[in-house]
Amino acid sequence: MNPLARKVFTRVGTGLITVIFAATIVFFLARVTGDPTHQILGENASQEAIDQLRNQLGLDQSIFVQYAEFLSKLAVGDLGTSLRYGIPNIELILPRLGNSFLLTAVAVAGGSAIGYILALLGATKRGSLWDKLSTSIAGIAQSIPPFWLGLVLVYFFALRLEWLPSGGVGDWTHVILPAVAIGMIPLAYVTRVGRTSIVSVLAEDYVLAARSRGFSERQVLLKHVLRASAIPVVTVIGLLTGAILSSTVTVEVVFSWPGIGSLANQAIQGRDFTLLQAMAIVTAVVFVLINFIVDLLYEVLDPRIRTR
Amino acid sequence: MTNSATPTLLIPQTRMAELDISSVSVSYRNHRTGKQQDVVTDASLEVLERESVALVGESGSGKSTLARVALGVQSIKTGEVLIRNQSRYATKRVTGQDSEVMGDVQGVFQDAVGSLDPRQRIDRGLGELRRRYPKRTEWISDAELMEQVELPIDLLRRYPGQLSGGQAQRIAVARALVVKPRLIVADEPTSALDLSAQAQVARLLMHLRNDHDVALLFVSHDLALVRQLCDRIYVMENGRIIESGAIETVMTCPQSVSTRRLIEEGGLHEVPGTGMNEHARGDTPEARV
């Protein structure tokens, strides 16, 4: 097998294993709950109605038959039907994904950009007040629960100052507060990792050589340091995907942002666990895709991976 | 120790083999290509009682791997390894079964400080060995042991990080010695040390050979030292043993071109083509800071 095909094959394989693993956990967890029919039909339903529904949902078969069916449905993209809304889960989730994606993208882009600037300040002025400030900001940002930050932001900027809307969708002003709340995570980690990375790149011989060739400090930073230090930063963003998705869920609830987070909240309120299951699987797929993109980014950034 | 010991040219047939490696091959999986790659091919080697045998070759020739085979920490693909005529293993990593010969073979490594657990005090490490081999280690006390390796007793209470390279290597020799081995496999024990420490460790090994009835398998690329220390020599290249014989015979009239080159160049050369040598790695303290 040629190396490229091999690479693609391993990646797709790993991604599939992850998704199947996620689906398996979710499937067996759902069976621990016991019988969902009571949830749907209420306590006073007749035995006949229950049996009928059980048959309809396939619950009267053995767990392995159910599992096989679950996986085979999954293979064709069937994520089951919502208990509460009675429509396919996938139709509930997909429209929400776009909204969540928008919010998360703004948050990650903004948070990373500010984090990287803080990292540059810290690394180029090591030991200075700037350095201490950026390290402290990163430390605090890392310790704040995003949804709590969201609530505090709402209190100040929406309720007290009335500068920004407290939630919902609309023009770009609606994005600011939730994006700030979510963006704290990439900001914190990009600042920390970026600073370390920039410091180590600045100690490289090629930076020394570039200076000796007459380039100014600014030129050295732009031409050499920026790109070389980006690789660990991209890595950390890839690793943070899970944490960022998690924070998106809670922050969306705070701001009533119509994404997967709010949907998850609705599913919880309605005890709609088939929907919740489907969402867990979808987010696993999203996670795999994002990591695929991160891998591609590596190749763009580092020719040593691209060419051998 | 300027008098180079005259090597025994005739090996008496009555001496037993401490170590008998016959037709051993070792392969690694290359992670890039996924293919099996032989690092040692069909190598046979024998160390008799009280004999010092050298195993030399360029770096990458497979000599360290063969040393690991002798120590029982390397699984082999084919072949057989016998310790005092007892099978150590056929193809698996060593297991607990052959208790009789266990402890007969001990190792000393190139990275002296690294061959000691950084979080274990020297005396505790010796204690661990004593508990593992209660019978074998009765013969000497810690204090006497330190005397044997010419180190002050208070070093026993130190951690490996608090030792110099030469001290650590002598501790490593002491750890090997304490179980009263019949064979010590020394994998480039002096090559990472500075010159005076090299001399001390070399002298210590010489002392072991002469006064302790211990056989020695000395892996090195330092032919000058090998000539001082060993009776017989095996030369490796590309995973194969290409030449063997009494040390003076091989040194004075080497049969193969590679051996001749090794001797001429003092056996010390970087792998060509990497473009790196000591200067590129930085040889001044400024470069190291």
Add this chain to the structure above:
Amino acid sequence: MSSNNLLSIQGLCATARDVNGGVIQILRDVNLELEEGDRLGIIGQSGSGKTTLIRAIVGLEHPTIKIESGTIKFRGETMYSDSCDRRAELRGSTLGAIFQSAIRSIYPFRRIGSQLREIVKFHHPELDKAQSLNRIEQLLRGMSLKDTDRILRSYPHQVSGGQLQRVAIALAMLADPDVLMADECTSALDKGTEADVVRLLDRFTNDGRSLLFVTHDLRLAGRVCDRMLVLLRGEVQDSGAAAEILAGACTEYTRSLLEAMPPWKPADGSWPADSVVELADRTRS
């Protein structure tokens, strides 16, 4: 101010901190004069301070090293003293440097050709693309670098160490510096290529430019340089015409270097004499 005096260093002292926090002298009162067209060899073993010296000249000494005193003048102008530091202005087209780890001094994330062209563009903005390419190829061929097309299209990790070393030399030379400082610039090269590079350096200095040639190899320095400065533990041992020093008009230390044997012996003298010689040979080779 003498018209042809390019670089002048007086009383340069530098210190560093050792692992225990103590202060070590890296350079002790080093004086150096370099004139136009001069080829000065700076010779020293590991730890002699030779690298610190040339890095200090362009203000790129390692952050742990501190310059205590001394002045550096260029064409009579003070570039460094207790009160001023303008050494950054010297870098590039005035004082070019090839540092010790030449191979790692090339940026790994861009093609070699684009890095070379960038330097030409930076120092000679008037040249067009074809002209600058021409210049680059000429220079590389002068160092017997074959296959230049492929090398220019490659990333640094795709070419061999010897080739990279020559690219590093080219990167410094393309800026046309008045003084070229080369720290062990031939160490990754075989003897044949070394001769080519030496010839190239020779040609370089023929049109009035100067060379600071840093090496541990006294004989190589003898082939390249007119004058020499021998350093031991940061102190100048010998300074003078290369021919005289090579002829033996020098301190005992330099003579021991000449005799291909550094002045040290194993601590307890127990080491067999012949292997000491052998080891000594190897350490220098």
Add this chain to the structure above:
Amino acid sequence: MTIQTDFRPDDEPQVAEVPPVDTRRKLLLRKGSGILGAAFFGIAVLLCLIAPWLPIADPNLNDLNEALRPPFWLSGGDMSHPLGTDQLGRDMMSRLLFGGRLTLVMVLAAVLLAAVVGLLVGIVAGYRGGVIDTILSRLTDAQLALPFILLALTIVLAVGSTVQTMIMVLALGSWANFARIVRGEAIGLRKRTFVVALESAHIGFFGIVLRHIFPNLLPLLLVVAVLQFGVMTLSEAGLSFLAMGVHPPQLTWGTMLAGGKDYLDSAWWIVVLPGLCIVLATLSLNMIADAARDKFDPTIGRGANK
């Protein structure tokens, strides 16, 4: 390897490895902040632990007459409820202490559980290698791939949110972090010469793992544990906020926060104070972990030897 690199012709002292002066000061600063973090966290833990014996109100005592009282420094507040009251008139200070008590105990249990599982998986995978490693690593990667919160929500929805479930769920979201780091370190250790030396001396698998691998892993493990403690405190708050936390009368900082979110406009302190507790606890833990990492990281601040 050849001898040239280590060879030094003249006996010069070796120049310091990394710390330039500013880094050195920075290390000191880090150490200082580590002590500060430890002190703060220690006091907080102590206060929470002795809460039942402190002369404070019952955290679950309703008094609607006293509802939504502000903290003492605001107009309308007084020292009978120093940090105010919540929507049911319960004393905030008492609730913060009791809430912290359960939060910290729960998270500590979860960290221990996750550390034990992660350590076992990591050591077996890393030190044994082979097929077992492949399987365990895939499992670890898949676990790390799942966005924790949805997994946790699904479980809690399925089995109900008791304290035991919460501990299990938090540990489930964390063990893979331990396993991944321990595995990496164990692979590194397995290749170290001293382990090869011990193997060649036939110190068995358990001897090497217990007496050598584990002690060498311990500092790293502690750093990861402290960091995960912070992460789990945040996770617990997130779950509670989505109404998936422990049920009353049990309370944690997270459930307090969730209960107060509808009163944000009229009584901000119900939301802000427990959140602040979470931030300060996590921050002090991160400070401790950073200081510890500097101390144990072999690449910086190495001791005087070698």
